[in-house]
Amino acid sequence: MWECDDTEQANRLLEGTEAGYVYQRDGHPNADVFADLCGQLHGSEHVAVTSSGMAALSLAVLSQLQQGDHLLVSSQLYGRSEWLLTGEAGRLGITHTLVDALDLDAIEQALQENTRLLVVETISNPQLRVADIAALAEIVHKAGARLLVDNTFATPILCQPLALGADLVMESVSKMMNGHGDVMLGMLAGTQQCWERVPRVCAGWGLASSPMSSWLATRGLATMHLRMARASENALAVAQFLAEQQQAGSLVVDVQYPGLPGHPDHDLASRQLQGGFGAMISFRLAGDSTMADRFLAAAPGLAFCPSLGETSTTLSHPASTSHRGLSEQEAAALGITAGTIRLSVGIESVEFITQALAQGLAGAAS
C-alpha cells in the first residue's frame, strides 16, 4: 500500500508530475527495477513490464495502432501472436497482410499507405529462420512505418533489435529471460517516438505486471547471461549430434539450427547474434506422429513440454501443440510435419542431453 501525503500530492502522483507510486497497475518498484535492467540490456529508457508476452504484444497493438491502420505480419510468428494480429486486431478495424519476413522485396511490395507496423520474430518458431532486422527497419522506415521485433528466442543477450534499427522490441519474459518456468511476464521497449501512449495504455487496459512476478524475473535475469551462454553452447553441440545422426541414416531426417553452417540463415545469424545461436533446435523424425510418440516415450529424461526456455531441456511437438490449429498445407509451408520435434536446450551437461536423445531415437526405431 502506498500512502499519499495529501490531496495535492495524490493529484501530482496520478498525473505523473511527481515520481512515486499510488497503485500497482500504474507502477510499482519491482517493475521499475526489472524495467531498468531490461532498459540497460536493450539500450532504451522506455520499457514497460507487462503481465505476459501476449500482454506486451497487446500493448504494442493498442498503443501504436487504430482503426483503419494496416499491419504487416510475418507468416512465421508464434501461433497466438498471429491470432492476435490477424484475427483480434481485425475486429478492431486494423487490416493486415501476411508476409514472408525473409523476402525483403515482397515486404516492400506489401507496404500500403496506411501500413503502420511490421511484426517479425528475431528467430522464428519452429523453423528457426533469422530475420534481417537492420534491412527490415530500413524498408519500413522509408514508408513511414515502424518495426516491432519479438526477441523472445534470442533474448537481449544474443540480439538487441533497437540497436539494429527496430522501433519496438518485445519479449516473453516467461521464457529464457526468467528462465525457471515459474513466472508469467512480458516486456516491451521502444524509442521515444513510439512511447507517448504506452504507459497509459498499459495501465488502462490492465496489461501491467504483478510485483511478485517482476521480483522473481529480476532474480532470473541475474543469471540470464550465464544460462544463455551455456544453453547456446549446448544447443550447438546437440545440433551437431543430431546432424551426425541424420548423416548416419538414423530416424532423423532434418535438423534446423542457425548455428549449423548448412542452415539457410547461418551467415546472417553469425553477424546479427552475439555469443551464440540460441537454445532452440528443430528436427524431424521420419514417419508419422506415432513415431514422435514413440520417441517421446523412449526419452523420459526430456520432458514433453509445449513451453520453452527452462533450465532443463524440454521437447515440444508443434503439430499437436503450438501449431495444431494449422491446416496440413499451412503446417507444411512452415516445415512442420507430424515428425517435427522442437527442442528447448537447457543447461544440463551436453552428455546428458545427447544420451537422452540417443535413447529416444533407439527406442523409436526398435
Ligand SMILES: Cc1ncc(COP(=O)(O)O)c(C=O)c1O
Ligand atoms: C515467440 C513468442 N512470443 C510470445 C509468446 C507469448 O508469451 P507469454 O506466454 O509470456 O504470453 C510466446 C509464448 O510461447 C512465444 O513463444
